[in-house]
Amino acid sequence: MDMLNACPVLKGRFDLEDGPTVVIGAVAQSIKQGRLSPEEADSVFVYWNELAVRADKTSLDILGPGALELFNDDAASQRLARAKLKGKALWMLEEFRLFWGQPDYGMDDAT
Numbered sequence: 256m257d258m259l260n261a262c263p264v265l266k267g268r269f270d271l272e273d274g275p276t277v278v279i280g281a282v283a284q285s286i287k288q289g290r291l292s293p294e295e296a297d298s299v300f301v302y303w304n305e306l307a308v309r310a311d312k313t314s315l316d317i318l319g320p321g322a323l324e325l326f327n328d329d330a331a332s333q334r335l336a337r338a339k340l341k342g343k344a345l346w347m348l349e350e351f352r353l354f355w356g357q358p359d360y361g362m363d364d365a366t
Contacts, residue, residue, distance in 0.1 A: 258306075268285075279321040282299055303318060303344050304344045318344075323344065324355075326348060
């Protein structure tokens, strides 16, 4: 999986046999639950920002529902994602929030 090559700190921590949607979701949950260090999480967000710009429809369909959508579930996760995502990835986060009618928790200056 390209994400594990781009973020080598993740290698060996996720089972690639589960498929890309499950793996990317597990990485997102790991970030949300604080199981990745801030540096590891940052490398994932950088990768997701780059992926959102260059990905084909299939990859975007994995990135959006598989990972980004999960960050709208609670205030802390949404604020973290808003602080780390840029451009198209941030736009995707907001589109999912609007589509599902999830609250807008605003920004946290401390993030």
